[in-house]
Every structure is written in C-alpha cells, then in structure tokens.
Amino acid sequence: MATASPLPKPMSQLSRAVTEWVESVRALTQPAEVRWCEGTRAEREALMAELVRDGELLRLDPHAFPDCYLYRSDPADVARVEHLTYICTASKEDAGPNNNWMDPQSAHAKMHELFRGCMRARTLYVIPYCMGPIDSPLARCGVEITDSAYVAINMMIMTRSGRAALERIAREGTFVRGLHSTGELDPNRRFIMHFPEELSIESFGSGYGGNALLGKKCHALRIASWQARDEGWLAEHMLIVGLRSPRGETHYVAAAFPSACGKTNLAMLIPPDSMPGWQVFTVGDDIAWLHPGPDGRLWAINPEAGYFGVVPGTNPQTNRNAYEMIRRDTLFTNVALTADQRPWWEGLPEGTPVIDWQGRPYDPSRGPAAHPNSRFTVASKHNPCCSTHVDDPRGVPISAIIFGGRRREVAPLVYEARDWAHGVLVGASVASETTAAAVGQVGVVRRDPMAMQPFCGYNFADYWRHWLTVGAKLTRPPRIFHVNWFRRDPQGKFLWPGYGENLRVLAWMLERCADKAGAVDGGIGLLPRPEDLNTQGMALEPETLRALLSVDAELWRKEIAETGAYLEQYGERLPAQLTAELAKSAAALGA
Numbered sequence: 001m002a003t004a005s006p007l008p009k010p011m012s013q014l015s016r017a018v019t020e021w022v023e024s025v026r027a028l029t030q031p032a033e034v035r036w037c038e039g040t041r042a043e044r045e046a047l048m049a050e051l052v053r054d055g056e057l058l059r060l061d062p063h064a065f066p067d068c069y070l071y072r073s074d075p076a077d078v079a080r081v082e083h084l085t086y087i088c089t090a091s092k093e094d095a096g097p098n099n100n101w102m103d104p105q106s107a108h109a110k111m112h113e114l115f116r117g118c119m120r121a122r123t124l125y126v127i128p129y130c131m132g133p134i135d136s137p138l139a140r141c142g143v144e145i146t147d148s149a150y151v152a153i154n155m156m157i158m159t160r161s162g163r164a165a166l167e168r169i170a171r172e173g174t175f176v177r178g179l180h181s182t183g184e185l186d187p188n189r190r191f192i193m194h195f196p197e198e199l200s201i202e203s204f205g206s207g208y209g210g211n212a213l214l215g216k217k218c219h220a221l222r223i224a225s226w227q228a229r230d231e232g233w234l235a236e237h238m239l240i241v242g243l244r245s246p247r248g249e250t251h252y253v254a255a256a257f258p259s260a261c262g263k264t265n266l267a268m269l270i271p272p273d274s275m276p277g278w279q280v281f282t283v284g285d286d287i288a289w290l291h292p293g294p295d296g297r298l299w300a301i302n303p304e305a306g307y308f309g310v311v312p313g314t315n316p317q318t319n320r321n322a323y324e325m326i327r328r329d330t331l332f333t334n335v336a337l338t339a340d341q342r343p344w345w346e347g348l349p350e351g352t353p354v355i356d357w358q359g360r361p362y363d364p365s366r367g368p369a370a371h372p373n374s375r376f377t378v379a380s381k382h383n384p385c386c387s388t389h390v391d392d393p394r395g396v397p398i399s400a401i402i403f404g405g406r407r408r409e410v411a412p413l414v415y416e417a418r419d420w421a422h423g424v425l426v427g428a429s430v431a432s433e434t435t436a437a438a439v440g441q442v443g444v445v446r447r448d449p450m451a452m453q454p455f456c457g458y459n460f461a462d463y464w465r466h467w468l469t470v471g472a473k474l475t476r477p478p479r480i481f482h483v484n485w486f487r488r489d490p491q492g493k494f495l496w497p498g499y500g501e502n503l504r505v506l507a508w509m510l511e512r513c514a515d516k517a518g519a520v521d522g523g524i525g526l527l528p529r530p531e532d533l534n535t536q537g538m539a540l541e542p543e544t545l546r547a548l549l550s551v552d553a554e555l556w557r558k559e560i561a562e563t564g565a566y567l568e569q570y571g572e573r574l575p576a577q578l579t580a581e582l583a584k585s586a587a588a589l590g591a
Ligand code: OXD
Pocket: 080, 209, 210, 258, 259, 260, 286, 308, 437, 438
C-alpha cells in the first residue's frame, strides 16, 4: 500500500536557535504578522502581486519586459550611507581608522530603542539564506529579518534563500543574524551597525540595497571579512570572470574595483570581433570569497546568486549581455518610464522618458530621468554568459588578481606587481574618484584600498597583514595587476575605449601568467611595451597607446609620498613588509 509522504515540517520548527531569535525580535518589534520565506518562485510572485496591488511596485510592459517591475525608493534613500555605517567591536583599534566605531553596548542600546515597536501594523519576514553554493563547505549562512517586502524580494533574487538554507543552519548551528527595519526612512534615525564578534547586523531607517539587503555588503563583506581573517581566507569586493582563449584554455581572474566602476561590465564582457575564439564566463560581479586550496592555488566562490547592478549606461554597445539579461524577470529600482510603461535610463538608445525616477513628469532641468545609482536586481542564471561553475562547491582557481580605480591621470592602463607582497601594496594604494553608489560628493579622489574602504569589517592594517599571511601559504599564488580604464587626455577625453576592448589587457595578463608575454620594469611594477598588447583591429593611435602605458615619474613620486602618508595613520599595526615595498618603489623612481 502506498504511504503518503510526510508533510514538510513548518519552517518555524526547523532550527530552535532561529525560532528563538525570531521570537525575541517579534516581542521587541511587535509586527502584525510573521512570515517565513520558503524561497519558492511562487512565493516571490505572490509577494510581488501584493506590492502591485498596494501601489508599491509597478508592473512594466509585459510584452517587451515580461515579469519586470519598477520600484521607486524614497528620494532621500538612494545610496549606501557610509557615514552612518559602524563597526561595533569591544576594542576601537580592532575597527581601525578605516571604520566608524561605536562600542557594542551603546550601539545595541541605541538600536534597541529604534527597533522597539517599529513593526506595528507591518509584516515581519524571516529570510534564511546561504551565501555561496548550498552544498559548498566555503559557503556561510545567515537569516535576515526585515519589515520590507521589497527587501525580502531582493534577498530572494540575490541569495539562495528559504528552506534549504534553514536546513543547513539547523545542521551547522551557526548563522549571521541580520535585523532590518525601514523605520520611518528618516535620515536622522538611520544606522547600519555591525557586530562582527557576535556575527550580527542591525540596520534601521533605510530600504536601499547595500544598507538593507543584509546578505550583501553587511554579511558577505563586513562580517565575512572578519570571519575570513579568523579562518584563513579572504572576503573581497571582487568580480570573478572566466576567460577561454582561442587555444581552449580557461583561466579565472578576480578583480576589485570601487562601486560603480564597471565590475558588472567586466564580468560580462563581450570579446571584440577582432579577437575571434575568445569566450567569457561570469562567475560573479561584485563579491568573491577566496580560499587557499590544497593544491596551493587560491580558489574563489561567488557568495551571491544574483546581480544588483547599476542601470544607467547599459546598452547593446557597452554590455549587450546585461542589456539582454534585464529584459525579463528583473526588478528595477529608480529608473524612469516611457509612455508605454517601459523602463528608461540615460544611455539607452531607444524610447523617450516621460516619467522620471521619482514618478514626476520628466523635466530635464531637474536632472537625469533615471537616478545615477538606479539598479537592476536579476538572478545570475539569466546572464547569457553565466559560468557553469557558479554552483560548483569547490569554486574556481584564480590565475590573476586585478586592482583598479577610476583615475584621470597617474595610473597607466595596466601594470603588474613584482610579487605577492608588492601586489598587496598595489591593492592597499588604490585610490579612485567617488561615484553615486554612496551618498556624498561624486568625482573626488579618495583612498579605497582593495576597493574595500566601505566594506572591510576590521582594521586595514590587520587586513593587509592577513593578505600577506594568506599569500605566504600559496605555493601557486595568482599574479597581481593594477588597471585604469579611465585615464583621460588634457581635454578630458578617455584615452582607452574600455568595455569589450578590455579583453586585450586581460589577454596580456594571462600570457604573463604563462610566462609568454613581454614587459618592462617601469619602477612602479612591470608594464607591457606597446608591442606586447594585442591592438589588432583597434582604432588606437600609437601615441595614445604610448600615453596609456606611460609612467610620469614626477607624478608617481608624489603619489608614493601620498600613499606613504596615508599608510602612516595605521601606526604600529602597519606591517613592516608594506613599508619596505613602498621604499622599493620609491627607490626605483628615484624618490
Ligand atoms: C554595490 C556597491 O552595490 O558597491 O555593489 O555599492
């Protein structure tokens, strides 16, 4: 006789630790209802339908943009708030000069008052999630509690969420606790607090991506970087991309760039027609967790399952893969609208905006139609060049690490570090012009070591020491490079076309890794000579290429002095090896 399969256990009975925590949050925040997210597509669709009914989400033209929606955030809540983001550790020195610090007791007390009764008449969503492939020993789990259905939907796209994650948590017993409420969206009552020693996060007063999707920057970078330091790995603000050469060899590269500097575009690059036979596969576009493997190489997983990418500028010329990817099953935030309910943004060649990102009739005198930090949220499986290794529990082996910034001058198109220790200095020296991804002035150069200034959950001096320790464990370390796609001529014109043409620079790096390409010592590191780069089929004047590969010794001596002054603020905790590497570069440039 057939026996009926037993009904699955209710989510609330899977993990006692999670249930007890949810209960304590319920008692504090007083929601009208508690909903546990199973992580199914049907559940996400039902939630979207509810938001459409309530007027919070707008369904876009279902013929041109099937299953696509538009969400408009509060106009004063459109970017990460670094000045309101804190690392709360027992010792202030552990957070370092790179972080805002508050002592854990005061921070908890402050947040407790904000959270008290804040979910009255609201629904409390419980989202168990796994950062990384669900069966990977390198993955780590967390639970986000939020009162925002928009945040819940984003987390369902960006992570492996629901029952399977909760089952893993029940087996492992540990998880990162992330408590989030949009509060009243009052910028004066907004804080993003991290307690790395307790593996917990408390975020209040913002519904925007990096402040509110707690799996992303808060867990996968700030908390994970702390865990990684204790456990011997690295949590980095890096894309991961696979490059298959015409010879059929695939190599993986991890690259760190500050926010809104083209990580998603590089991760989804389309080879130029004049480079036939190359193929590109995306593993990740924003975050990499890097582990020394038993073979002495560095292995990477992407902890995320989706992309939360910058929309403006996406078009068939800049990133055809992304352009195709976001035509279905995509949640848009803060883009403009055409008369026929299609999304519109600056840089899109078709359509005309009639409604701006704030929902007002579009008036160009009030600024761009789409917010410069408007975003798409989409599952990575919709990326036409998604790697088959995104769910590989071992991750992928990394052949090269790239650091880069947005610099009008100083940094050449590309250079290679002398070795790992020099590479750590190169990463620590990254400076970049600020972008709209964070609240504040745009276009000013600031120090952004390893593109982690907003995301490192502990003292940078300890972080650089940790990088040096991890490198010392690798018998086959990746080579380290620095790139600058953004160099300009004195008239302000970009010297390098970027996008697909960046593959030429990546191809040189892979040849360097195989000891097949030439380079010259430029004092700051090793640079390709013009003839070492494949520029066939490109309309690039020889003098432009020379300018891109030039090192202005005078400017660099100044740069090295500024880097030295920056590093000095880390005092005695700064690893002596970094200072020694800086002295080597200074000597090579005659400083
Ligand atoms: C992001 C960021 O959203 O870096 O990825 O701000």
